Amino acid sequence: MATLNPRHEEGLFYVLAALGGLVAAVGLGAALYMEHTGHVVTGMNNQIVWGLPHVFAIFLIVAASGVLNVASIGSVFGKKAYKSRAPLSALLCIAMLSGGLAVIMLDLGRADRLMVAATHFNPTSVFGWNVILYPGMYAIVAVYLWTLMERRMNPYSKAAGLATFIWRILLTTGTGSIFAFLVARQAYGNAVLPAMFIIMSFAWGLAVFMIVQKTMFGWNDMTLHPAIRGRMKNLLGTFVAAVFYFVATYHLTNIYFAKQTAFEEFILLSGGIFPTLFWLGYVLVGTVIPLLILYVPDLNRIRGSVFAASGLVIVGAFCLLYVFIIGGQAFPLEIFPGYDVKSSFMDGAIDSYSPTLPEALLAFGGLGIAFTITTIGVRALRFLPQDDLAELEAAGSIVD
Amino acid sequence: MKLLRILATLLFAAIAVSPAPTLAGEGGRTPKPVVTIENPGKCAAPAEEMRRNHMEMLKHQRDRTLRAGIRGEPASLNACIECHASKKTGSVLGDGQAFCQGCHEYASVKLDCFECHQPKAKFKAAGLKP
Amino acid sequence: MSAPNPRRAFFAAAGAGVAGLGFTAIAPGLHLMAVGEANAAARPAGTAASPAIRWGLLIDATKCAPGCTKCIDACHEENGVSEQLPDPRQNSQWIRKIELVDRRNGRVTTLPMMCQHCAKPPCVDVCPTGASMKRADGIVLVDRHTCIGCRYCMMACPYKARSFVHTNLTEQSPETPRGKGCVESCTLCVHRVDKGQQPACVEKCPEGAMTFGDLNDPVSAISKRIAAANTTQVLSDLKLDLGVRYQGI
Numbered sequence: 001m002a003t004l005n006p007r008h009e010e011g012l013f014y015v016l017a018a019l020g021g022l023v024a025a026v027g028l029g030a031a032l033y034m035e036h037t038g039h040v041v042t043g044m045n046n047q048i049v050w051g052l053p054h055v056f057a058i059f060l061i062v063a064a065s066g067v068l069n070v071a072s073i074g075s076v077f078g079k080k081a082y083k084s085r086a087p088l089s090a091l092l093c094i095a096m097l098s099g100g101l102a103v104i105m106l107d108l109g110r111a112d113r114l115m116v117a118a119t120h121f122n123p124t125s126v127f128g129w130n131v132i133l134y135p136g137m138y139a140i141v142a143v144y145l146w147t148l149m150e151r152r153m154n155p156y157s158k159a160a161g162l163a164t165f166i167w168r169i170l171l172t173t174g175t176g177s178i179f180a181f182l183v184a185r186q187a188y189g190n191a192v193l194p195a196m197f198i199i200m201s202f203a204w205g206l207a208v209f210m211i212v213q214k215t216m217f218g219w220n221d222m223t224l225h226p227a228i229r230g231r232m233k234n235l236l237g238t239f240v241a242a243v244f245y246f247v248a249t250y251h252l253t254n255i256y257f258a259k260q261t262a263f264e265e266f267i268l269l270s271g272g273i274f275p276t277l278f279w280l281g282y283v284l285v286g287t288v289i290p291l292l293i294l295y296v297p298d299l300n301r302i303r304g305s306v307f308a309a310s311g312l313v314i315v316g317a318f319c320l321l322y323v324f325i326i327g328g329q330a331f332p333l334e335i336f337p338g339y340d341v342k343s344s345f346m347d348g349a350i351d352s353y354s355p356t357l358p359e360a361l362l363a364f365g366g367l368g369i370a371f372t373i374t375t376i377g378v379r380a381l382r383f384l385p386q387d388d389l390a391e392l393e394a395a396g397s398i399v400d
Numbered sequence: 401m402k403l404l405r406i407l408a409t410l411l412f413a414a415i416a417v418s419p420a421p422t423l424a425g426e427g428g429r430t431p432k433p434v435v436t437i438e439n440p441g442k443c444a445a446p447a448e449e450m451r452r453n454h455m456e457m458l459k460h461q462r463d464r465t466l467r468a469g470i471r472g473e474p475a476s477l478n479a480c481i482e483c484h485a486s487k488k489t490g491s492v493l494g495d496g497q498a499f500c501q502g503c504h505e506y507a508s509v510k511l512d513c514f515e516c517h518q519p520k521a522k523f524k525a526a527g528l529k530p
Numbered sequence: 531m532s533a534p535n536p537r538r539a540f541f542a543a544a545g546a547g548v549a550g551l552g553f554t555a556i557a558p559g560l561h562l563m564a565v566g567e568a569n570a571a572a573r574p575a576g577t578a579a580s581p582a583i584r585w586g587l588l589i590d591a592t593k594c595a596p597g598c599t600k601c602i603d604a605c606h607e608e609n610g611v612s613e614q615l616p617d618p619r620q621n622s623q624w625i626r627k628i629e630l631v632d633r634r635n636g637r638v639t640t641l642p643m644m645c646q647h648c649a650k651p652p653c654v655d656v657c658p659t660g661a662s663m664k665r666a667d668g669i670v671l672v673d674r675h676t677c678i679g680c681r682y683c684m685m686a687c688p689y690k691a692r693s694f695v696h697t698n699l700t701e702q703s704p705e706t707p708r709g710k711g712c713v714e715s716c717t718l719c720v721h722r723v724d725k726g727q728q729p730a731c732v733e734k735c736p737e738g739a740m741t742f743g744d745l746n747d748p749v750s751a752i753s754k755r756i757a758a759a760n761t762t763q764v765l766s767d768l769k770l771d772l773g774v775r776y777q778g779i
């Protein structure tokens with residue numbers, strides 16, 4: 001990619017934008033099809049009510065909030081090296097939020113009633129709060145972007161950055177609370193979840209940012225200063241380890257409670273696809289290998305290794321969410337403790353879930369939307385992080 | 401969206417009540433629907449008022465009945481259907497002559513009631529047999 | 531809407547006659563109309579559901595016959611639940627029979643399970659639009675006019691009482707509108723209750739295992755039975771204050 005001439009480069013941009021647009025359009029078509037036939041064409045049912053679209057949407061929404069961390073470190077915590085990255089971070093936030101929200105909305109049984117959702121508000125519903133938190137996030141990030149990109153507004157960027165920081169902590173608390181406030185199913189109803197979602201957002205958002213940043217630098221034939229690369233990789237490592245701490249806490253607490261051990265046994269040992277995804281996908285691929293890459297000097301000196309680690313963190317994120325969301329629903333509700341139960345409605349039975357093509361296309365459509373917005377955004381506006389090395393050196397920001 | 405709906409409603413009302421339809425009069429492209437009205441003249445309100453306000457009447461009634469549990473309201477979708485279902489098809493839907501569908505099709509107003517409500521008069525649901 | 535109901539007069543008379551006596555076999559198919567008679571009067575047209583009333587069900591699991599599905603059939607017929615999808619997990623089930631086997635001694639109990647009509651329903655708390663609602667008299671309903679089909683209530687219900695309509699419907703009962711893309715559950719046959727009738731499942735149970743009535747009225751048959759026998763609320767530790775009580779589990 002390093003020696004692209006401008007004409008090829010432009011062509012490649014259009015190909016990428018078109019590809020992203022195509023994936024998004026196919027996802028939209030799949031949603032229309034689901035809307036027309038009903039959810040009978042999906043693999044979701046009355047036991048597993050949220051499926052693959054929700055896994056993708058929640059990843060996008062959580063990462064959208066976390067990707068702004070890069071901007072916050074610059075404006076709220078005053079780290080100079082991150083300041084030039086704030087606009088890109090804000091753009092990625094808007095792109096992923098758009099993709100995630102589109103998927104959630106289009107999966108609704110009555111997606112045509114978006115106006116009902118906007119005009120009827122139940123203050124006790126976490127979803128209800130999210131109806132305020134998500135659009136609010138757009139508005140606040142848009143204002144933040146404006147203060148960053150418009151020179152005259154620059155003085156307000158610190159205040160806008162602080163507001164954004166607070167808002168996105170609330171937003172991810174809201175996302176985690178969707179599950180934390182559920183008393184019915186054993187996987188949820190746990191106060192650690194909002195905090196866990198916040199730290200997950202930090203890790204996943206930063207991983208997405210590193211991938212986009214690396215791609216943009218490569219595209220423009222630039223290399224990231226090793227010191228900045230080193231700082232960002234260490235930060236990613238810290239976040240990945242912190243997520244693991246929360247995930248371990250969540251499971252260990254459950255294992256300690258006798259009434260939860262059957263569920264933990266299912267998720268961690270006997271549940272087929274779920275333990276596999278948890279141990280291989282999340283623990284090994286999504287945590288251990290990235291941590292080794294990020295912290296073993298001989299490994300992270302290899303060109304592209306941090307990029308690869310970021311990718312693995314994202315793979316792990318999807319595995320973890322799949323286990324959490326789908327696995328949490330596949331395990332039967334314990335309505336009559338102490339009895340073996342059976343019925344025509346999956347009582348006492350472990351459910352299996354196989355996503356069908358329409359819902360998978362819808363889920364990937366969300367990624368397509370996020371990708372397209374990002375691609376067009378970075379092309380149309382100046383989002384490329386420009387490091388003024390002399391200034392950073394003067395501020396002592398690139399000394400490890 | 402809401403504004404659109406109000407506009408559409410106004411448009412519908414204007415078309416429905418005007419003696420010489422503005423859009424579909426002589427020379428208009430869309431022919432006026434021939435809606436068969438079974439049991440004319442026994443309605444809960446004069447035809448003019450029904451044409452203008454039936455959607456509002458039904459909407460308020462639905463909220464009172466479902467949410468507050470008030471029964472026996474003068475406006476009732478089931479009562480509309482019982483009176484106005486076609487004698488031929490037994491339904492208020494089906495074709496351009498059907499009571500609800502005919503007019504809504506003509507006015508191009510989305511008819512959402514029958515995603516859930518039964519459009520046939522005297523319909524007896526069978527239910528799933530074991 | 532509530533045209534004079536010819537059965538109501540009979541109903542009230544029968545109710546007055548056998549109050550407190552439980553069920554009386556007048557003739558097959560008729561005898562159950564006298565069970566839980568306390569709700570005999572229809573609410574007059576134009577009046578709202580009263581917060582003084584708390585409708586409830588008492589289900590005697592010791593009387594529930596294994597293999598019998600009369601309550602389910604009655605519910606399906608009354609409410610027009612008729613779809614049969616290729617994946618049965620996508621079919622709506624407003625009421626289902628659960629078979630319980632005691633892990634220690636193998637004792638088998640069967641019972642019907644449906645919406646428990648909680649006084650503090652989690653489904654109502656989580657619904658973003660307020661479509662999930664509780665009527666003044668304690669009946670928990672879904673307002674399908676504002677349900678957007680997000681299924682959050684299905685995630686929140688500890689009794690798995692709710693179903694999502696996965697396909698287009700055309701065979702609805704006029705009294706029970708229901709349709710694609712909305713969530714639904716047992717309405718306690720609200721349209722019948724408002725006419726002074728019993729829920730279909732209660733009426734059709736051949737064993738008389740279900741009693742319907744006003745939990746707030748101390749002299750209703752259901753209240754008297756709850757006062758006399760040892761009854762339980764399922765998952766009572768959740769303290770949701772259920773409208774449906776069980777006996778014999």
